[in-house]
Amino acid sequence: MSKVAASPARETWQDTRYTNEASPDTSGSLDVAHLIIILTKSFAVILFVYGGYAYNAIFLSRILLEAGKESLVLPFAVMFNLFYILGLLSYVAAAMADPGFVPERWLSFVGQVEKQLPVANPRPEWQPSKATRCKKCNIIRPERAHHCHFCRRCILRMDHHCPWINNCVGMYNHKYFTLLGIYAGLASFIALSTILPDLLTCLSSVLRMDSDVMYGPAFTKHAGYLQSGNNVLEAMMTIHEAKEKCAEMKTCKGFCYIGEDSGLPLKIYFKDKWQFWSDDDSHWTSYRYAEATGPDDAYVFQFLLLGCVVIAANALLVPLNCSHLPNLLDNVTMIESNYDNMPNPFDQGSRVANMAQIFGSPGKSAVDVRVLGMFVNGTRWHEHL
16 A cells, blocks of 8 residues: 655644544534434433433332332342443443544654655554544544544544444443443343333233222231121132132122132132231231222323333343444454455454453453554554554
8 A cells, every 4th residue: 555645744733634534524414413412312301311210210219119019119220220320320421431533642643753654544444553633623643543523633543433332432432332231231131131011010901091090909818817897798619619709799708718728619708998917827818809900091101201212222222232243253343344445454363352351350451452452663652552
């Protein structure tokens, strides 16, 4: 590949390196795209906040209690909120961090040794150990750096511009973006797995156009007998039949019997009052009947909305992780994923070493600068990044 000529004079370079930085990208279509990205990020923030609120305040605090599943509240809360909080922190970090704008010290370094730098024309292919001149902002940039039309800057090791965080994903925030996908994906999967049974109950009730969504068993079992109250009915039947019969009678508050529930008919005594005498040694067993209760319609609506949010999150995050994590293991960006002019020159030889380029090795920086291991006249250019 031929090298392009260096700029004619250092003072000309320093005067013009930002001249064209914004002018090519100020079209009306780009302004519309910026607006769409801002709206997309706002939508993502709303979904993130609502998902955490609805899961804790509606599902854990309302739906599970109404369904008589109090024992599940704590384990569900711990599992979901652990990954939700980590995902939220990763989102803030990925959105707020410098993605890797070409630093001023690199530009100063280029101004000093520009004539000795091997500068190439930017091409959609691997260009290891070569700096390239950006046609948009007219700067000489390191290898793997690309221009972002939305940020209007060149980004080191640019992966892509993410509309959900309204920020580029580059050398300095790729770690946070990856963690965001992993943590948010786990939180979304846990949320969907835990709410699914009750979500189907609510959805089924709505589709049947029931006036109320009912949760919880209507009968509770007790050891002992009903000591007073009128017998509204005495009959031989199974326990299952007795429950159905009691639920049909307006005055039935419960029933009792002697014996074991083996599925055979027993002598059942139906009562119109619940005046229970507890006796663990008694051969009597009683069932108390209470009308099933359910959450308010407002909570049901918010719970169904939570279901939509969780399903949408899984639909977005599963493909995202499936597309980005393999690139991470190969030390390839989204921009570079289609390069085929040579084997990946930045492959470190193992998936663990490739992951260290993003997450860092133990005791090292999160970004391994060896990816920019090019030497110019004995000077390592990554020392100026």
